[in-house]
Amino acid sequence: MQRVPMNDLSRALTRDHAEILRSVSGVLSSGWLVQGPEHNAFESELGELLGGPEVIGVASGTDALEIAMRAAMPAGRSVVVTAANCGGYATTAARRAGFTIRYADVDVDTHCLDPRHLDSVLDDQVGIVVVTHLYGRAADVRDVQAVCASHGALVLEDCAQAIGAATADGPVGGLADVASFSFYPTKNLGALGDGGAVAARDPAIAAAARALRQYGWTSKYTIGHDGGRNSRLDELQAAVLRLRLHGLEAGNHRRREIIAAYAASATASVRVLPAEGTGHVGHLAVVVSDRRDQLRQHLDAHGVGSDVHYPVPDHRQPAFAAEYADVSLPVTERLAGQILSVPIFPELRDDEIQQVCDALASF
Numbered sequence: 001m002q003r004v005p006m007n008d009l010s011r012a013l014t015r016d017h018a019e020i021l022r023s024v025s026g027v028l029s030s031g032w033l034v035q036g037p038e039h040n041a042f043e044s045e046l047g048e049l050l051g052g053p054e055v056i057g058v059a060s061g062t063d064a065l066e067i068a069m070r071a072a073m074p075a076g077r078s079v080v081v082t083a084a085n086c087g088g089y090a091t092t093a094a095r096r097a098g099f100t101i102r103y104a105d106v107d108v109d110t111h112c113l114d115p116r117h118l119d120s121v122l123d124d125q126v127g128i129v130v131v132t133h134l135y136g137r138a139a140d141v142r143d144v145q146a147v148c149a150s151h152g153a154l155v156l157e158d159c160a161q162a163i164g165a166a167t168a169d170g171p172v173g174g175l176a177d178v179a180s181f182s183f184y185p186t187k188n189l190g191a192l193g194d195g196g197a198v199a200a201r202d203p204a205i206a207a208a209a210r211a212l213r214q215y216g217w218t219s220k221y222t223i224g225h226d227g228g229r230n231s232r233l234d235e236l237q238a239a240v241l242r243l244r245l246h247g248l249e250a251g252n253h254r255r256r257e258i259i260a261a262y263a264a265s266a267t268a269s270v271r272v273l274p275a276e277g278t279g280h281v282g283h284l285a286v287v288v289s290d291r292r293d294q295l296r297q298h299l300d301a302h303g304v305g306s307d308v309h310y311p312v313p314d315h316r317q318p319a320f321a322a323e324y325a326d327v328s329l330p331v332t333e334r335l336a337g338q339i340l341s342v343p344i345f346p347e348l349r350d351d352e353i354q355q356v357c358d359a360l361a362s363f
């Protein structure tokens with residue numbers, strides 16, 4: 001029996017080998033290795049795709065989160081609010097920046113931050129609320145913004161899993177005050193290594209992010225912003241990202257098709273989180289089951305890989321769980337024991353998709 005992998009990056013790399021080599025070769029000929037023409041063009045092309053914010057390339061999605069937090073945190077505030085079911089990236093970034101974190105629970109259907117839980121954690125110390133567009137689903141930024149506005153807090157969209165998702169108000173990444181992206185190889189827009197970006201419409205936030213990614217420089221050798229670092233997006237990565245930007249929409253479409261096929265074959269004991277319309281880009285195919293661990297064994301016995309995104313909520317992570325011992329997030333904690341991710345990437349073959357469908361149907 002063939003095994004269906006969670007991901008196989010070699011398929012796209014093999015298919016696009018010649019084109020990628022052409023892009024790489026162009027960079028070598030140009031003599032630019034950092035912040036050259038490919039990098040600048042990628043920043044403006046992504047900005048256009050997002051509907052106009054300024055884009056700042058950085059070295060990873062976690063760096064993008066940290067730099068966005070530092071750039072946007074209103075003066076006199078130091079608390080970040082986030083959901084606890086998004087893999088710990090916002091937590092890692094906020095802790096590195098020296099900010100305090102508070103957690104809010106998520107909606108049982110969307111798995112995204114629930115605006116109804118925000119009021120109880122917001123006060124005049126909270127400067128930033130992170131909304132993660134989880135699994136590729138555009139979260140409800142408007143409702144979160146409405147609650148935040150009355151408390152003077154800004155909204156940061158974590159778009160690492162949702163690049164290309166569109167809402168009635170425009171693309172994710174251009175909806176709130178600031179946004180972060182990751183180009184880790186398995187993301188919907190993946191580099192040949194690490195990469196990330198910050199997006200912001202406010203020129204002051206954009207300028208601060210631009211400075212913070214390069215030592216805090218406001219001009220060469222002049223440190224105008226404290227808290228800076230070196231986090232640049234390489235020219236080679238930018239060239240590959242520009243190339244892959246052309247295939248983003250087709251890849252996102254294919255991902256939605258795959259999830260629709262899974263949804264069509266699921267039984268009453270497995271709920272497939274829907275990914276319908278352009279407001280979802282199918283980064284992960286997630287199913288919910290009361291018998292998650294048995295489902296996982298069943299899929300494994302039928303040659304289907306799976307994983308859990310994510311098994312340990314942020315406030316229960318061993319490194320700092322003691323600080324959050326009195327925090328209770330009932331929906332987040334329950335979902336962590338019920339969710340299971342099944343294979344999804346655009347190069348998945350039809351026979352592999354069918355194998356996943358059959359395995360889901362026979363559970």
Ligand SMILES: *Cc1c(COP(=O)(O)O)cnc(C)c1O
Pocket residue numbers: 060061062063086087089090132158160161182183184194195196
């Ligand atoms: C992948 C991911 C990140 C982190 O990106 P890196 O490039 O790996 O640092 C942040 N947030 C979310 C939601 C992610 O999925």
